[in-house]
Amino acid sequence: MSPAIQHTIAIHQVAQMLLGVEREADRAALLRRAGIAPALLESGLARVTQQQYARLMSALVRSQRDELCGLGSSPMPLGTFATGCRLLVGHRRLGDAIRAGLRYYHAVLPDFVPRLQVDGATAYLRLGARRGMQSRQIYAARVFMFFSYGVMCWLAARRIPVSEVVYHDSDVARRSDASRLFQAPICLADGEWGFRFDARWLDLPVVQNAQSVEEFLQQVPGCLLVKYRDQASLTERIRRMLRRYLAEEMPSLEQISDMLATTPQTLRRRLQREGQGYQLIKDALRRDVAVEYLTQSDLPLPEIAARVGFAEASTFHRAFKGWTGLTPGAYRHAHQDDERPSASA
Structure with missing residues (x-):
């Protein structure tokens, strides 16, 4: 499995989307219908996939x-x-x-x-x-x-x-x-x-x-x-380039500047105009690919760590918790627990 290079969406957006739903039980049911573990709302840094967010929006329109x-x-x-x-x-x-x-x-x-x-x-x-x-x-x-x-x-x-x-x-x-x-x-x-x-x-x-x-x-x-994300933007070009190096050591800012035939100073300025930075792009790519692996595959955590560029699983755990507020294991368990049928089902 090689995940698509899709951006994830902040859990804050999910919480905001649910502001019009009064009952907690109704919110939890809608989240489950979208494939989102309700426990993720407890972490202000968690992320969901674009497909999950789109399913939540559709479920809300129908239910409301x-x-x-x-x-x-x-x-x-x-x-x-x-x-x-x-x-x-x-x-x-x-x-x-x-x-x-x-x-x-x-x-x-x-x-x-x-x-x-x-x-x-x-x-x-x-x-x-x-x-x-x-x-x-x-x-x-x-x-x-x-x-x-x-x-x-x-x-x-x-x-x-x-x-x-x-x-x-x-x-x-x-x-x-x-x-x-x-x-x-x-x-x-x-x-x-x-x-x-x-x-x-x-x-x-x-x-x-x-x-x-x-x-x-x-x-x-x-x-x-x-559909209308600017695939020609500098941010997206760099993100696609870095995908090839995801399981290896990623290029430095100077190296990526050479690949793009520009200077590090110019690259920084252009990224700033797009509201981005080189380290932000690298972290977001690793985070988004890790989220997709954790929610859509059964790969063991050390294997996921290696695939997103971490030699040590412990380093990956710390980084992922910094990105999402949850360890990789807790993130996966939240989805797995939510997918298990309840005793009353």
Whole structure:
């Protein structure tokens, strides 16, 4: 088994997604339906796979009968997203489709107002709060922001580069994975969220149609997590390069700079613009591959340690606990225990 190079998602995102579910028993049942061990919520550093997160979102929509997963002050009826997507493919330009989509959502979003603002060469998709919002409503705004970006990219069948992501809370921004998801730096603003991009992308043609929209709707939300990640970004290029060295000693910053025909100083600056650092990329790759091995294979822990570049299992244990808050054994046992049928089943 050779795991895909897929990013994992912070357990903080899972906890936020469940804010609209009141009963603990219901939360635990939803987590199990998504293949997520409820015990992982006790560790603020744990990670889940993209497939697990997508399954949780789908399970929440079905159980709550609300496309905002119970996060808003009032539910969003099932079918709202599908109707909106079908509306968008009737437009010829991306900018026209975005404006039409935001007008459509004005009537159904109770807690925040989405707008497209263009200032010279910069476009800004901005979400402004209608009133004071609780944590769950704030997370709903961030989910809507991410879905809006994914739909934009899908309409044009290409990734739209983001120059800046706007969050209103520094602690939430730090834990949100937003910089990695959008591959752009984060700035802070009071009472608003959004992202900025070059306004010239608004003139892109909408290439989707009535047939492709039905195929797209069968694949959401999972496809939005991975399809339009910028595979050409420096972060992703380095991540793919390092995958070849995962079981060996990884190249130094100087060596990877030589491979990319650049200098270490330039490499650091370019990674910083993407909200990344070389050590962060190495640690995240090892962590994500280890999580996939622990949850989707029966490999012994020493073998997993070797496959992610650790000569000693004890060193791997310490590193993994630093990344996720749990030892590899505890992480695996949490999933195994959760998969065993209960006595009442």
